[in-house]
Amino acid sequence: MIKMKDSRVNFIEKKAQMRIQQMAFILVLLILFFAIVATVFGIIWINYLRDQARLAAEENAWKMTRTISGTPELVFTSRGLCSSCVDMEKVIVLKETDFFKKMHNLDYMRIERVYPRAPPGECRRANFPDCTNITLIDSQNYGATSTAFVTLVRFVPDKGGYFKYELGKIYISAKEPTK
């Protein structure tokens, strides 16, 4: 009788332990499940935030193409008829500095002389104005560029000296926020 009772008690104890083990196993699976869901959600959320940051930077770069010709470092005549013209001589001088790189979150910035056509090539002090492009910020990898037409102005010493107005285009690319 006592032996039967002992084996019955043993059986109940083993069953209880089995139940506890099952419960622990379920708990571990549950936590693992929530951890995987949280990780997947986190990855999606971070990608969304990165996209939002990139869109904000691109929107800023796009707005800048419309207003950059009026910035004090580029503008020709502060007051008067040409207050949104780009001063080519200032651009040439600023090309030798890293001012625009420090000032604006841009990957790429270039001004191209569109009309009248000029000989192709990068502008420097030595070959100006017989050149087409003035690259202010250069990099190997840059994203999509926003562009805008601008009026360029430069001094021509001939015939007593006068200011010549030309058509130009400005190219700007925003820096990736994760860089």
Add this chain to the structure above:
Amino acid sequence: MSFSWLFATIVGAVVIFLAIFAAARFSETLIFQQNTFTAKKIVNSLSSFETTFETGRFGIMETRVETIIINNCTTSKEYGPFGALQIKSSQKIKFGSKNWSERDSAMISSKDKFLFSTGEVWGKKFYVFSKPLFFPFKIADLVYLWSDQQQFCFFNTPADIERELKNQKVENINFKRGPSPSGVCLPQETTVCFSSGQNCNITVDLSAKKVLKNGRTIHFEYAFGDYDQKALLYAAIFSDPEVYECQIKRLILRASYLSEVYYLKSEFLSPRGCGSDIVRNDLREYNATASSLTSSAGLHSLFSKAESIDDKNERLACKLY
């Protein structure tokens, strides 16, 4: 109650508690993210107020909920060649343990914007007015910000200032005249007096070029240009003294840099028959004066250098600017 039921109840309670805790923490993160997006949008929208050929621009920014805009400013070169404007924002969302005004965003910096306002501006509608600053060449666009919670009473305003602000259709500013502002200006309005008197929150002394507010005196100068002379005056009126002094230091840093650029331009053009030693000397002096300035009180000495440059530039056959 059997052991398994008891165990399941305890574990269930722990899981539910952890879920609620995680949700609460996540919502705080979401609110921080939302506030940061708002601050970034505000800084981006300030680009729309940059002037080209206009003498000024006025516009309105509206938010869906009540928002605080916190205007910080730093002259540290760690943030940019001319310091930086730093903006934080917080929106009125009734959730969580913190008061909504304490739940601000990440700091959003802008190196090329100059915003003049009180340290904290709150409301749903924000009025933005901008004017270019010429000293004597263009230094920057100054942006002034106030909200629908800030009403101004301009008392005994000179006709040209009143005309300019009315032409720009600037809102939340009332123009009153009389022997004393009390009785004509409402108690909730910020009184700006252009003649000495009592009961004025802000007193403007146009002849001494000083503005007295919050017990502090800040200095302004008349800028150059037919329609843009009062850019610094408006900055002094609409901003806190601390914000004004910091932004003035940033403007002076930029003015100093621009004088170097014009100096280099003049040197570049000199072999081509354009450019003048006299102007270059003046630019060098302007740069030296700007580099030594530490507060708005020094604007008067910089003005005399600027006047000299402007006068000589006007007489040049090929103007520098």
